Amino acid sequence: MPDRESVVVVGGGLAGMAAAARLAKTGHQVDLFEARPAPGGTWAAYEVDGLLVDDAPAVLTFPAPWRDLFRKSGRPLEAELGRLGFALVPAGPTRYVFADGTELDLPSDRGEQYLALTTAYGSAVAVRWRDLLDRLDDVWQTLRPLGLEREMPGGRPLTRAVRSRLWHRRSLADLARDLDHPHLGAVVRSLGPRAGASAEQTPAMVAVELAVQRTFGRWHVAPSGAETVGAGRSSLLAEALAARLSLRKVRVHLDTPVASILVRDHRVQGVRTPGGEVAADAVIATVDPWTTVNDLLPRRSLGRTRRRVLGLQPALAPTVSHRLLGDRVPTVTETVELDQDGVPRVRYRRPHPDGTLESVHDHRTAVPCPAAGAAWQGFASWSRRPLVAPGLDGLYLAGPASPGGPGPSAVLLSAALATYGLDGYPR
Numbered sequence: 001m002p003d004r005e006s007v008v009v010v011g012g013g014l015a016g017m018a019a020a021a022r023l024a025k026t027g028h029q030v031d032l033f034e035a036r037p038a039p040g041g042t043w044a045a046y047e048v049d050g051l052l053v054d055d056a057p058a059v060l061t062f063p064a065p066w067r068d069l070f071r072k073s074g075r076p077l078e079a080e081l082g083r084l085g086f087a088l089v090p091a092g093p094t095r096y097v098f099a100d101g102t103e104l105d106l107p108s109d110r111g112e113q114y115l116a117l118t119t120a121y122g123s124a125v126a127v128r129w130r131d132l133l134d135r136l137d138d139v140w141q142t143l144r145p146l147g148l149e150r151e152m153p154g155g156r157p158l159t160r161a162v163r164s165r166l167w168h169r170r171s172l173a174d175l176a177r178d179l180d181h182p183h184l185g186a187v188v189r190s191l192g193p194r195a196g197a198s199a200e201q202t203p204a205m206v207a208v209e210l211a212v213q214r215t216f217g218r219w220h221v222a223p224s225g226a227e228t229v230g231a232g233r234s235s236l237l238a239e240a241l242a243a244r245l246s247l248r249k250v251r252v253h254l255d256t257p258v259a260s261i262l263v264r265d266h267r268v269q270g271v272r273t274p275g276g277e278v279a280a281d282a283v284i285a286t287v288d289p290w291t292t293v294n295d296l297l298p299r300r301s302l303g304r305t306r307r308r309v310l311g312l313q314p315a316l317a318p319t320v321s322h323r324l325l326g327d328r329v330p331t332v333t334e335t336v337e338l339d340q341d342g343v344p345r346v347r348y349r350r351p352h353p354d355g356t357l358e359s360v361h362d363h364r365t366a367v368p369c370p371a372a373g374a375a376w377q378g379f380a381s382w383s384r385r386p387l388v389a390p391g392l393d394g395l396y397l398a399g400p401a402s403p404g405g406p407g408p409s410a411v412l413l414s415a416a417l418a419t420y421g422l423d424g425y426p427r
Helices: 013-023 064-072 078-081 110-121 123-143 160-165 172-179 184-192 204-216 237-248 289-296 305-311 379-384 408-423
Strands: 006-010 031-032 046-049 052-054 086-090 092-099 104-106 218-225 251-253 260-264 269-273 278-281 282-286 316-325 333-338 344-352 357-367 393-396
Touching: 006 269, 013 031, 013 064, 013 123, 013 237, 013 282, 013 357, 013 408, 052 316, 052 357, 064 237, 064 408, 078 086, 078 237, 092 184, 104 110, 110 184, 123 160, 123 172, 123 184, 123 204, 123 316, 172 184, 172 204, 184 204, 184 316, 184 333, 184 344, 184 357, 237 408, 260 289, 269 282, 282 408, 289 305, 305 379, 316 344
Parallel strands: 006 031, 006 282, 031 251, 092 333, 282 393
Antiparallel strands: 046 052, 086 218, 092 104, 260 269, 269 278, 316 357, 333 344, 344 357
């Protein structure tokens, strides 16, 4: 789309806000429609018993997509957070509590990891873990152009060599078994539930998260001064992004669901809302793909994509609870409690003026949630995830169900790919 024309973004979660901010910066006229009374989606803050909380993870990995988003839409992330009185700072090690009661503090730094594992289990185990993450570095380099930094290639299968480099015949459960260590195997298995499925259903390549953390570290939002209010509240990033939409003159329509996407002659024409039709040159849909193909699009549109989407299942999302504890922690902490199958209960603790705010993400009581993306059903289910450019002129899809996956950084990258579909890849 060489001319800067009108774009409608359906959905005001991370993907929708990210796409709208990028497009407005390049001069497009952007209307964003959100069915709820506030933007942010699952990252929006809310109150529980007078406490301001959110369901976003308090610790983040792979901050580069956040930094790229804010830089490409105006003010850099560091400057934007600084204006709000916050900064993105390194997080401490993850504390794992295993089913037998053993605890392990596992840093993300390569050398510190090796030392911690050598101290806990001996050098042979530490070397096994280091070698596994070194091999996962190669998996990460193979994955990057496949739905993260570039659109997943459509219309042709992955080559045998690429599939082999992605460990396509192995699951996380296989990887954990081959590691031959009860505790570290449980750590590997836990990545399945955290990605929305069991370790048996989740491909081994999802373990790249371990290599990503070692390479890019772990981070959390922290106040710049001595105050503790807001430490670890990742929803501040969504609020900063919402402020960016206002700065870029994105027209945000809250409490306004989109009833349908208008299509004529295999090209998107706009959307229909309760207030009438809104014409647009392009539409970026960031709601879940089942809603998009079943409710928003005409039934004859995207037949192949519809069949692929209907073969997917919603990912399992943890139940989240919050409470205020009496003792005060000095900084943000993450504790992952693993049962005998490696299913995690993740406890984030953040300093609060009245004590410690604890948020528990319990994957043992997880429930299917379309907003959490698509559940893994083996390696083959990856190819059923909808492409960012699904084949209907002027329509782009982004969000947790994209090939990049449900992690917040991957969601931001899916939004970037959608905007590149309109404007072309940056040089």
